[in-house]
Amino acid sequence: MASSAVARETIVSLRHQIAKIEGRLAETFAGENGDVHLRRQDGLPQGDFLATGAERFDAALGGGFPGAGLTEIHATGMRDAGAAAGFVMGLLHLLVERTSSPLLWVGLSESFREAGYPYPPGIRFLHGIDPARLLIAQAQKLNDVLWIAEQAASIDGFAGILLETRGPSAHLDLTATRRLHRRALDAGCPLFLLRQMAVCEPTAAPFRVVITSAPAGTRHLLGKPLARSIGPPAFLVRIDKNRINPPSEFILEWNAHARAFSERAATDPVPVVPASQHRAAAAAAPGTILAFSSPAGSTPAGGQPSGEQHPAHRGHG
């Protein structure tokens, strides 16, 4: 009995070394049947995941977003706050269907003022969340917002918490996020930290995802795509911090009727300019999954410079 445990230990350490040599991340191992993930995450209940439904995306996260604890969501620009909130609401809608508890959306008053207040009719249309199941909390100061979130996470009453802040802040450091993470883990409640216009700093969240708006899909009429229509909203999701897999990038679409995410297939092109021509490409992972080839190298035809890139005073350059 003891010898077999020692043998397993040896095997695990050998696999560590092999993983290092191969350039994979050490937390991922192929088990006996090939798809078992050995994961080292503090107290994360195995198997309780918020799966988006997009298979390759979920697999990159090792099964989905954690069903409890802190997850960091970044919206790089103020204009992406709508997309980021829509993405999180899509994840939370699963929980709302599962339980009868309400959702809490905590935010800085400033972030609501700048990026818009939650609009319950829109949330109902897009995610099917009954407005009666939504509570909004706001405060002027970040310390107060964090206090509200911590109090909310420490009671066993909310199906999920969305904590929205704006700008970089010294208060949201490793200690503060660890507190939030522990509280949310203990309550078994997912806490999404939605940060607008913040830089990626070390936090206690196991996952960090950067969300940017992507051109929406098209509506379909009689089975055919309808030109120039704005269909299901799409998100360019970059998994920025992931202990299981290397960083990767996906385009996910939210289907408001099926209320599910799906990955945009390459055969479903959207005839508009691509979203991320000015963005840095994700680090190319050696020989592993990548949702789509990075568009950064080639500027596609029809690519239009945005107003932010070409301010008026620079003229025609």
Next chain:
Amino acid sequence: MVSRQENNTQRIAAMDEEAARLGLKPGMGIADARAMHPGIEVVAEEAKADRRLLEALADWCDRYTPLVALDGAEGLFLDVTGCVHLFGGEEAMLAGMLERFSEQGFRVRAGLASTPGAAWAAARFSATGTILQEGDERSFLENLPLAALRIEARTISGLESVGLRAIGMILTAPRAPLARRFGSLLLLRLDQALGEIEESISPRLPVAALSVERHLAEPIGLVEDIERLLLLLSGSLRRDLERRGEGARLFELLLFRVDGAVSRISVGSSLPLREAGPVGRLFHERLVVLGTALEPGYGFDLVRLSAFETARLDMPQADLAGAGNTQGEDIALFADRVRARLGTASVLQPHLAQSHVPERASLFVPFDGGAGPPQPPIAHNPERPLRLFARPEPIEVPLTEVPEGPPRNFRWRRSVHRVARAEGPERISPEWWLTSAPDVEADETKTDKDERETKREAAQKEAVAIETARMTRDYFRVEDTEGHRFWLYREGLYGRKEIVPRWYLQGVSA
């Protein structure tokens, strides 16, 4: 000396003993007084400050009884029925009260009697500290002047002109002629002072359903001490509430400072509360926010916890594992604590309203622990953005493809967005039935009344049509070249020279 503006002249409103010794009298003109004694010092009266001082004193008197009423600009009524034994009897209570007042630097006159009228007279027309036993009112009042009756000066001078100078004379006079000549108020006051007609004072503050208090020999000042004491008080309050089968939704903590200032801290809860723990936590949040604003000074020597707005509260039966269905309560308590610390607007609940104007369709109401106001049935579920700005933000639209169409590009918050795709318009008309009809002036040159009326109606219809066209919105869902989806609208229709359409961005979509 304090002066007061009265009928365009400055008169003496109040003065100290030294001024009285000089022969001055209240009501005298300041100019006369100055002529007599040029050295007097005159200060303008501040009625509001006096009022505040009197209210602060009334607050302080709360320590004796919850029934404290203001009496005019200079007096206080205290209904001490049932409170006397707590302070060691009537004499001890009155003596202690007078002593505390004089320690604070006030000179007060006090009287105690079984009716408010007699007490009023005793405080003003006899040695201070007079206590009238029940039944002694008649003999006490007999010798007092008419001013002791709380009646108008005009009535007093009227009575004096017919030779009735003391209350005793009125008591023996026939009642009917008195009432006919001087009004019923005179007899009412007389009866009230004698206790033949019940008179109740109206307390200035609502009376708590239950309150517990603790007198402290050694004043406390630390917040931790207050919280510890608070737990003890709410523990004994809990027993009383439990006996009544009730919980309270509003708690008030009164802290009586040694030097007479009184701090009131109140917390509300959305569900009736009884347990000491949650009540203590709610007060904890308030005390944290107050912080140094509490100003304990030399410490508090009396702490009282009162419960208002009691409501029925049945203990829910816990299941065998010992856990009841406390989820809703948890959230209500969480919301209470957030509100106690950050104000009522900090926890909000969406409420959908019956309106097709987007910003009116949804509003936020403070969360009250329940399901909130009833939600209207969902008539239809239109496509709407995920986030809406507090008010629509103006955008610059230089060019549209067709006059009534979506913009080609627009400038919002100092950056230009090129529209890649657009859907719309969705036309939303103003809610004309909520606004009043515009006023239209009739054309006065027309002489015929009917013709004038017809013209006026036509002009009014025209004004309504223009207003409607001005307020009509065409909404577009647009996506810019970077993939951001916006919800914007043009307000005002084209085609009328008096209307200039304007563009606004109202929301962002996922």
